[in-house]
Amino acid sequence: MSITWKRPSHLRTRENTPQPRLRLGRAGAVPRERYLLSTFLVIVCGFTGCRRPAQPPPASGPARRIVTISPSADEVLCAIGATERIVGVSTFTSYPPELTTRPRVGGLFDPDLEAIVSLDPDLIVVRGHNATLEDFAARRGIRLYRDPTEGLDDLRTCIRDLGDLTGLAPGADAVLTSLEARLDAARRRAEERRAGCTPPRVLMTLARNPSELKDILTAAAGTTHDAILRQVGAENIFGDLELPYPTVSLEQVVVRAPDIIIELMPEVRVTPELQSIIIAQWSPLACPAVASGRVFVLGDDLPHSLVPSLRTPEIAERIIDILWPSQSRP
Incomplete structure (x- = not known):
């Protein structure tokens, strides 16, 4: 320094x-530029475009191969028991540590579609709105879930939704119970x-x-x-x-x-x-x-x-x- x-x-x-x-x-x-860019993107990416409610796609069996472009969803997926199902993560993923060696697929504004295709996902989790990525997922029949997390209530919704999408609802319930207990203790x-x-x-x-x-x-x-x-x-x-x-x-x-x-x-x-x-x-x-x-x-x-x-x-x-x-x- x-x-x-x-x-x-x-x-x-x-x-x-x-x-x-x-x-x-x-x-x-x-570097200063990376610090400012990543900080800004993490905060505001949920506010890009219009605020759309998260809409889990129609069920077609539990997701087995997940690409996540949402740092907050990374942690949720690991906590509910889906760590081994995550096949790709965003440029900004740094936690949990076990995800840092997974293939990188870009970020919300610069997703690497070729990398995503190569990973053959059946679920893409993204924080924010990117029309290109959504059209890509729709054309290929890949379920896409928009992480709605902007507040604590949204986080609770995300935990439940990801539990449903992965077939790990009991794990999601346990995570929610733990979260509420820790918030109450604080x-x-x-x-x-x-x-x-x-x-x-x-x-x-x-x-x-x-x-x-x-x-x-x-x-x-x-x-x-x-x-x-x-x-x-x-x-x-x-x-x-x-x-x-x-x-x-x-x-x-x-x-x-x-x-x-x-x-x-x-x-x-x-x-x-x-x-x-x-x-x-x-x-x-x-x-x-x-x-x-x-x-x-x-x-x-x-x-x-x-x-x-x-x-x-x-x-x-x-x-x-x-x-x-x-x-x-x-």
Whole structure:
């Protein structure tokens, strides 16, 4: 990891404070362009085109050869017991680990149709809408399922649907039961921790150039991230906006005065060096989170932090620890 110092023009008016610029270039990191592209695609691919409800195709027996172009569905399929049926995955698949050696078939916007044909799938799972891919599947008589996952309710629907499509409904039921139990446990833990506390005001960033502080993508009303913050007793400072994933300015952040800033960077290895760089990047802003040093980064140990997944309860637990650290005991 090499670090240079840059003075962004949009912050020069505040004491000309130099801003640290982070260049990602070692193991565990990715080039800046790939980081931004993959982050953006993971978040918004479910919003491309019009929002269409997921429609499982007519049943023709359990799917045995599955190509998945949906990182969130990867985890679900493995959890319900369909790991060995997955014959191809998307460019962005990184979890579960057992899928990283499967053949790659591109992404939502650049599917490799020849690669898909060579894998002879009887089910394609895709997140988002791609007319070319849908026409391709229809012409070849391949069932296609659009993963609807944009929120937790959609995730529940996806689990049930994939259980039906694979003939693994009992496995899907078990996954749903476990998910609900973990979400309830996180909710109860948050209630215990926050007893008598004023809800903290939180800014959660989902994407930005990690080299400089600008073009901040955050979560607003109706998103999983907003729901997580509300569930654990926090206030999302942009929870009143209607656009699900708005890009906000530093001026807007200052006006809304977050008590805590949480940055999601799932393709970045969080080290003490990185943490100090991120804090320094935010340091020119006059807001409570910066003044108290409450700026946090959740990195590659939570690879699915940008979309609803079976690991969403883990994200909630980590946020609880950030909002209300456990008191030291004698």
